[in-house]
Amino acid sequence: MADQRVVIVGAGFGGLACARKLDGAPVQVLLLDRHNYHLFTPLLYQVATGLLNPSDIAYPLRAIFRRSRNVRFRQATVDGVDLGRRVVRLTDGAELPFDYLVLATGSVDNYFGNEAVARVSIGLKALADATRMRNHVLTCLERADAETEPEARRALLTFVVVGGGPTGVECSGALAELMDIVAGKDYHQVSRDEIRIILVEGADRLLNAFSPHLGHYAQRILTRRGVDIRTRALVKAADARSVTLADGTRIDCETIIWSAGVRPNDEVVDASLARFRNHRVTVDAWLRVPGATGVYAIGDVASPKLGDQGELPMLSPPAMQGGRYVAQTIVDAVRGLQRERSPFHYLDKGTMATVGRNAGVTHLPGGLEFTGFIGWLTWLFVHIYYLIGFRNRISALGSWAWDYVRHDRPIRIILATGNDGAE
Amino acid sequence: MADQRVVIVGAGFGGLACARKLDGAPVQVLLLDRHNYHLFTPLLYQVATGLLNPSDIAYPLRAIFRRSRNVRFRQATVDGVDLGRRVVRLTDGAELPFDYLVLATGSVDNYFGNEAVARVSIGLKALADATRMRNHVLTCLERADAETEPEARRALLTFVVVGGGPTGVECSGALAELMDIVAGKDYHQVSRDEIRIILVEGADRLLNAFSPHLGHYAQRILTRRGVDIRTRALVKAADARSVTLADGTRIDCETIIWSAGVRPNDEVVDASLARFRNHRVTVDAWLRVPGATGVYAIGDVASPKLGDQGELPMLSPPAMQGGRYVAQTIVDAVRGLQRERSPFHYLDKGTMATVGRNAGVTHLPGGLEFTGFIGWLTWLFVHIYYLIGFRNRISALGSWAWDYVRHDRPIRIILATGNDGAE
Numbered sequence: 076m077a078d079q080r081v082v083i084v085g086a087g088f089g090g091l092a093c094a095r096k097l098d099g100a101p102v103q104v105l106l107l108d109r110h111n112y113h114l115f116t117p118l119l120y121q122v123a124t125g126l127l128n129p130s131d132i133a134y135p136l137r138a139i140f141r142r143s144r145n146v147r148f149r150q151a152t153v154d155g156v157d158l159g160r161r162v163v164r165l166t167d168g169a170e171l172p173f174d175y176l177v178l179a180t181g182s183v184d185n186y187f188g189n190e191a192v193a194r195v196s197i198g199l200k201a202l203a204d205a206t207r208m209r210n211h212v213l214t215c216l217e218r219a220d221a222e223t224e225p226e227a228r229r230a231l232l233t234f235v236v237v238g239g240g241p242t243g244v245e246c247s248g249a250l251a252e253l254m255d256i257v258a259g260k261d262y263h264q265v266s267r268d269e270i271r272i273i274l275v276e277g278a279d280r281l282l283n284a285f286s287p288h289l290g291h292y293a294q295r296i297l298t299r300r301g302v303d304i305r306t307r308a309l310v311k312a313a314d315a316r317s318v319t320l321a322d323g324t325r326i327d328c329e330t331i332i333w334s335a336g337v338r339p340n341d342e343v344v345d346a347s348l349a350r351f352r353n354h355r356v357t358v359d360a361w362l363r364v365p366g367a368t369g370v371y372a373i374g375d376v377a378s379p380k381l382g383d384q385g386e387l388p389m390l391s392p393p394a395m396q397g398g399r400y401v402a403q404t405i406v407d408a409v410r411g412l413q414r415e416r417s418p419f420h421y422l423d424k425g426t427m428a429t430v431g432r433n434a435g436v437t438h439l440p441g442g443l444e445f446t447g448f449i450g451w452l453t454w455l456f457v458h459i460y461y462l463i464g465f466r467n468r469i470s471a472l473g474s475w476a477w478d479y480v481r482h483d484r485p486i487r488i489i490l491a492t493g494n495d496g497a498e
Numbered sequence: 499m500a501d502q503r504v505v506i507v508g509a510g511f512g513g514l515a516c517a518r519k520l521d522g523a524p525v526q527v528l529l530l531d532r533h534n535y536h537l538f539t540p541l542l543y544q545v546a547t548g549l550l551n552p553s554d555i556a557y558p559l560r561a562i563f564r565r566s567r568n569v570r571f572r573q574a575t576v577d578g579v580d581l582g583r584r585v586v587r588l589t590d591g592a593e594l595p596f597d598y599l600v601l602a603t604g605s606v607d608n609y610f611g612n613e614a615v616a617r618v619s620i621g622l623k624a625l626a627d628a629t630r631m632r633n634h635v636l637t638c639l640e641r642a643d644a645e646t647e648p649e650a651r652r653a654l655l656t657f658v659v660v661g662g663g664p665t666g667v668e669c670s671g672a673l674a675e676l677m678d679i680v681a682g683k684d685y686h687q688v689s690r691d692e693i694r695i696i697l698v699e700g701a702d703r704l705l706n707a708f709s710p711h712l713g714h715y716a717q718r719i720l721t722r723r724g725v726d727i728r729t730r731a732l733v734k735a736a737d738a739r740s741v742t743l744a745d746g747t748r749i750d751c752e753t754i755i756w757s758a759g760v761r762p763n764d765e766v767v768d769a770s771l772a773r774f775r776n777h778r779v780t781v782d783a784w785l786r787v788p789g790a791t792g793v794y795a796i797g798d799v800a801s802p803k804l805g806d807q808g809e810l811p812m813l814s815p816p817a818m819q820g821g822r823y824v825a826q827t828i829v830d831a832v833r834g835l836q837r838e839r840s841p842f843h844y845l846d847k848g849t850m851a852t853v854g855r856n857a858g859v860t861h862l863p864g865g866l867e868f869t870g871f872i873g874w875l876t877w878l879f880v881h882i883y884y885l886i887g888f889r890n891r892i893s894a895l896g897s898w899a900w901d902y903v904r905h906d907r908p909i910r911i912i913l914a915t916g917n918d919g920a921e
Binding site: 110111128129130133135138141142147149150151169202203206213217220221257260261262263464466477485486487488489490491 | 553
């Protein structure tokens with residue numbers, strides 16, 4: 076009997092964890108992704124602010140499964156999933172039949188329907204976003220260095236970061252550090268005092284998912300490092316030269332970085348499926364898509380009905396745990412085990428963010444919290460640990476050491492790619 | 499009295515050497531380039547074949563002159579030079595007056611007027627060329643892995659390198675190494691035997707600028723490593739799926755890498771200037787543009803009339819030496835020194851190329867030649883030495899050590915940039 080076919084759509088944290096867990100199992104696994112690499116999204120802002128290379132956080136998927144007997148990767152864009160005929164349709168017309176299907180398509184930036192804001196904002200979800208932000212920020216500095224008109228300079232030198240969660244906090248901290256390095260030095264005609272980094276958050280404090288203590292700590296550190304924090308502020312409108320807040324405040328700026336939320340990337344999923352709040356696909360407590368045998372959805376795209384835990388956060392840990400859980404379910408099924416599995420339970424191992432040099436916040440499930448140097452060191456080692464590949468770990472660690480000792484974010488190149496590959 | 503203004507157009511090897519030599523001199527220097535980095539072009543093929551990161555060979559120009567009192571950089575595209583009004587015109591309309599002007603605009607790929615070939619070929623002159631080649635080659639492998647039609651597979655897996663000089667030799671050697679790494683491993687459906695790397699050279703041997711001994715050595719090594727070498731072969735035509743040689747041979751291929759020659763990038767120079775063979779601007783033995791006081795041209799864009807040396811090769815050493823020579827001329831002039839300088843003399847320090855692991859060729863001026871491991875080691879250390887920046891040297895050395903020990907070209911990512919900066 077031929078091995079059963081498992082198709083995994085998406086090679087983010089969830090899809091990759093699922094594929095790795097199925098490596099060596101008696102199934103044929105096909106992992107699909109639009110890109111040929113797994114992306115370590117939590118460090119995108121470090122690429123965007125000139126510290127890391129794209130290749131440090133993007134690991135080629137085929138390299139991960141080089142020696143695998145049963146896991147294959149294919150770079151492909153999925154056009155849709157036909158749950159009735161049990162095939163995955165690719166945009167090139169190919170149809171891939173499956174016995175088991177794992178939907179792990181992740182999430183995209185959520186602009187809450189505001190197309191005008193989406194058009195002029197830079198997100199931080201894809202690798203191209205990070206290089207785009209690096210190119211854009213450096214180009215603004217280049218232009219400001221040669222610009223004499225005060226109003227134009229002001230817009231070029233104002234960087235608005237929307238969203239005070241971990242991404243927004245980390246990104247504005249790293250931007251402040253980059254500006255300390257280049258203002259008046261690389262760009263002799265730009266003084267540090269002219270540069271404004273404005274962090275806009277809708278709630279009354281930063282890091283809402285953390286305790287008030289940690290949120291206030293982050294706010295204090297960022298303020299000290301020159302970030303202008305506007306809480307209880309919502310973005311209403313934006314164009315290429317400005318952003319307007321809900322209270323009518325208009326900020327002249329040519330840069331808007333968007334980290335105010337994500338929504339499930341569910342384009343490929345059958346439209347008839349039930350949706351949870353925020354458009355996540357409804358799955359049962361075993362991460363099964365109701366009414367479709369052998370079909371699972373994990374990570375940001377799905378939300379399980381868990382009795383005790385409520386909705387799971389759209390973060391990498393639930394995605395990875397869900398991926399491994401589903402892999403085990405599939406292995407049990409193909410091995411003919413009849414045992415009823417216990418429902419998926421998400422084990423919260425804590426959350427963390429870095430505000431910049433020597434300043435991190437870490438929240439552990441027992442209520443234990445770290446700030447400052449210890450919080451930063453914890454953040455550092457956890458991120459090194461989860462990066463894929465020995466070489467990438469060494470490279471990232473080397474870059475952080477370089478920055479720590481030299482106060483330098485060296486990759487300040489404006490790089491166009493003559494691309495004829497993806498996207 | 500205000501300092502005199504020196505404008506340098508182009509921050510390649512010649513322009514950068516000139517600007518560095520003028521650092522600290524009693525002149526105001528403005529260095530212009532389309533990109534915000536100096537590019538170490540000899541290693542572009544290492545980026546294209548997945549060993550180095552773009553940032554390893556691209557050094558931000560502003561970082562070089564951070565602490566300079568008198569050298570400033572501006573990223574700008576020059577529209578033209580008006581020698582009569584003594585201004586440099588930028589595409590954004592700005593006009594930059596000069597007292598001294600150094601034209602160092604370098605060279606571009608020479609397709610000898612064959613527009614059809616230019617359209618489908620990938621050059622190796624700009625950083626975007628290297629990322630484009632990496633994206634393209636990896637995309638061909640991705641597509642071949644899923645392709646079942648034999649003719650389509652053949653075109654996808656045939657890589658034609660045109661030009662058997664150092665760039666073509668190094669590039670085909672590195673491509674062969676990359677294919678050894680990925681065929682049958684990353685790409686399980688692609689066998690190494692299916693992949694053809696064809697090196698096309700018009701002359702009767704490789705490395706024409708070197709001795710026949712070194713050329714034949716390179717040919718022997720490349721052949722042993724699986725490169726199919728066609729000497730006395732010229733490219734007549736090409737389209738997206740094939741290349742046709744002058745003798746009528748048609749090769750099915752989706753990849754053509756062009757390293758068959760360069761021509762001066764002289765778009766910005768006044769059209770009325772005298773040209774030498776191959777369109778290089780004629781300058782006198784002091785690198786002065788005739789009839790234009792204080793205007794110099796160096797490097798690939800210009801060819802001096804040197805009594806004893808003939809035409810200078812379009813390589814980095816004459817550009818760097820020319821840049822420093824002109825800088826000294828300008829310093830003498832502003833200091834009011836009346837001494838007549840001796841004409842520019844190019845000191846040939848030797849040429850070298852690597853054919854791959856443990857195999858290099860080095861030619862020294864006295865007639866001394868190295869091949870094999872010693873030739874390779876010489877190549878390695880000279881290239882590390884000329885790379886700019888401590889961090890870039892460490893990073894490149896680390897990457898070479900990684901490849902040497904692990905047989906790995908790890909940066910196998912297909913990376914689109916969401917670019918809104920240059921180009």
